[in-house]
Amino acid sequence: MSSTLGIIRVLTHPDQHFIEEHGRLIYQAYGLNSVSRCIPDQPRGIFDDASEALAVPKIIALGQQLQSQCDVLFLSCAADPGLAELRKAVNIPVVSAGSAAASIAAMLQRPVAVMGIGAEAPRPFKHYLGESVIYARPEGITNTTDLLTSQGRQSALACADQLYRQGIEVIAFSCTGFSTIGLADAINQQLGQIAIDAVQSAGLFASQLGR
Amino acid sequence: MSSTLGIIRVLTHPDQHFIEEHGRLIYQAYGLNSVSRCIPDQPRGIFDDASEALAVPKIIALGQQLQSQCDVLFLSCAADPGLAELRKAVNIPVVSAGSAAASIAAMLQRPVAVMGIGAEAPRPFKHYLGESVIYARPEGITNTTDLLTSQGRQSALACADQLYRQGIEVIAFSCTGFSTIGLADAINQQLGQIAIDAVQSAGLFASQLGR
Numbered sequence: 001m002s003s004t005l006g007i008i009r010v011l012t013h014p015d016q017h018f019i020e021e022h023g024r025l026i027y028q029a030y031g032l033n034s035v036s037r038c039i040p041d042q043p044r045g046i047f048d049d050a051s052e053a054l055a056v057p058k059i060i061a062l063g064q065q066l067q068s069q070c071d072v073l074f075l076s077c078a079a080d081p082g083l084a085e086l087r088k089a090v091n092i093p094v095v096s097a098g099s100a101a102a103s104i105a106a107m108l109q110r111p112v113a114v115m116g117i118g119a120e121a122p123r124p125f126k127h128y129l130g131e132s133v134i135y136a137r138p139e140g141i142t143n144t145t146d147l148l149t150s151q152g153r154q155s156a157l158a159c160a161d162q163l164y165r166q167g168i169e170v171i172a173f174s175c176t177g178f179s180t181i182g183l184a185d186a187i188n189q190q191l192g193q194i195a196i197d198a199v200q201s202a203g204l205f206a207s208q209l210g211r
Numbered sequence: 212m213s214s215t216l217g218i219i220r221v222l223t224h225p226d227q228h229f230i231e232e233h234g235r236l237i238y239q240a241y242g243l244n245s246v247s248r249c250i251p252d253q254p255r256g257i258f259d260d261a262s263e264a265l266a267v268p269k270i271i272a273l274g275q276q277l278q279s280q281c282d283v284l285f286l287s288c289a290a291d292p293g294l295a296e297l298r299k300a301v302n303i304p305v306v307s308a309g310s311a312a313a314s315i316a317a318m319l320q321r322p323v324a325v326m327g328i329g330a331e332a333p334r335p336f337k338h339y340l341g342e343s344v345i346y347a348r349p350e351g352i353t354n355t356t357d358l359l360t361s362q363g364r365q366s367a368l369a370c371a372d373q374l375y376r377q378g379i380e381v382i383a384f385s386c387t388g389f390s391t392i393g394l395a396d397a398i399n400q401q402l403g404q405i406a407i408d409a410v411q412s413a414g415l416f417a418s419q420l421g422r
Contacts, residue, residue: 093304093420100419104315107407107415109399169405188320194380194405196318204318205419208311209304 005034005206006070008062010055010077011045012038022076025179026203035069037062046081056082060089067092072206078174078198079122093209097176098124100201105129105172108194113163115156115195116174117141125174135174136163144177156183157190164193172196216245216417217281219273221266221288222256223249233287236390237414246280248273257292267293271300278303283417289385289409290333304420308387309335311412316340316383319405324374326367326406327385328352336385346385347374355388367394368401375404383407 007023016036023034039058046052059082063073067090075083075096083096105112106128113134114121121135138152138159146152156178160171171194173183179199187195218234227247234245250269257263270293274284278301286294286307294307316323317339324345325332332346349363349370357363367389371382382405384394390410398406 095419103415103419104318107315107411108405109396110403110405185320192321194319194321200318204314205416208306208314208416209420 003032003071003206003209004069005032005203006063006066006073007034007036008059008066008073008075009036009038010042010059010075010081012040012043021180022074022176022199025199026074026206029200030203030207032203032206034074035066037066046077046079052079052081056085060086063090063094072209074202074206076176076199076202078116078124078176080124083124095202095205095209096124097198097202098122098174099128100205101125101172101174101196101198102128104201104204105170105196108170110169111167112170112172113168114172114174115159115163115178117143117147117177118174122174125172129172134163134168144175144180147177147181153181153183153186156181157186160187160193160195161191164191170194170196173198214243214282214417214420215280216243216414217274217277217284218245218247219270219277219284219286220247220249221253221270221286221292223251223254232391233285233387233410236410237285237417240411241414241418243414243417245285246277248277257288257290263290263292267296271297274301274305283420285413285417287387287410287413289327289335289387291335294335306413306416306420307335308409308413309333309385310339311416312336312383312385312407312409313339315412315415316381316407319381321380322378323381323383324379325385326370326374326382326389328354328358328388329385333385336383340383345374345379355386355391358388358392364392364394364397367392368397371398371404371406372402375402381405381407384409 020036023036073094078098080096080098102125114125138155184195184197231247234247274297284305289309291307291309313336325336349366395406395408
């Protein structure tokens with residue numbers, strides 16, 4: 001089981017420690033080594049259709065570069081930008097944060113909601129959980145850095161708590177920022193409920209593809 | 212997404228319809244096509260260390276044969292017999308019923324039990340969920356054909372119900388016979404609880420490896 005995971009970050013960032021954050025989480029959970037790379041010239045990442053259209057060819061080019069040194073690729077974004085094209089363009093398996101989390105949540109077949117920081121549930125979540133899947137965004141959170149404050153974590157936990165109180169049994173995260181703050185663990189320990197983390201889900205899939 | 216799944220059945224059976232049962236379940240759930248093959252000369256399958264030792268080289272040989280016509284292999288047995296060796300022997304991903312179900316159950320991090328028809332939880336379940344994971348076997352069930360009767364289904368559902376009443380929140384199946392009778396759906400609909408089906412779990416992993 002000595003697979004190497006090639007992690008594609010869909011934003012440009014100067015700090016390699018930041019870039020490798022998802023890789024560290026997957027190593028902690030599944031013992032997989034990884035190489036993390038950013039797409040170039042998109043410091044604001046993907047935030048609308050135009051920025052996604054701009055990113056997809058870069059994602060594919062990065063995947064093609066990474067495949068020589070990796071066994072599995074991980075497209076680390078809950079919106080799965082360019083996933084279908086990337087899978088066609090490389091000859092190793094590709095897991096993606098959105099599809100991984102959404103497909104696990106769908107398999108559980110219990111009342112489900114999606115929690116993220118965007119305006120609505122990203123496409124893969126609507127695909128797997130239905131167009132009208134319940135979607136919630138923590139109050140006061142508009143980007144992932146807001147989550148890093150104590151207030152941001154409280155807001156995320158309160159948002160989840162409210163969903164469970166309404167009868168939701170499974171929450172799927174459509175934001176990898178929740179992975180960084182360990183929100184699924186907090187939900188499990190403090191609320192006694194099930195949350196599906198997008199980075200952990202992709203790590204789980206990747207962990208089953210090893211040699 | 213036109214992957215073909217190569218399904219390895221770890222017993223010998225003359226009826227191709229029976230052999231293709233897991234493939235049909237995966238097609239229904241994930242739209243994946245499959246080719247199902249049995250190992251030769253083991254009509255009783257794997258039931259002890261000696262029969263497992265006899266089966267492993269056959270499993271590897273079958274995997275090597277299937278890899279030319281498949282994109283992913285599925286070792287359809289909750290005990291994952293020969294999984295590590297098979298992964299080394301082929302150059303396509305291998306998913307297995309035991310590891311798939313057990314690893315999903317582990318990720319959910321809630322009070323968990325394993326339900327099967329053998330004497331104890333198979334190795335992959337102990338690996339992912341702990342050596343002392345709670346294990347239960349439905350009363351009166353000693354082989355998968357017992358499950359096909361109305362009484363057998365009732366017994367399986369009653370066994371699950373008892374586990375949930377004791378505080379278990381997630382049941383992972385260590386018997387693919389529960390897949391055939393749709394027990395996870397029955398648990399979901401009749402008991403309102405979460406059960407992790409071994410064939411569905413492997414199908415889920417395989418569905419994320421497509422082109």
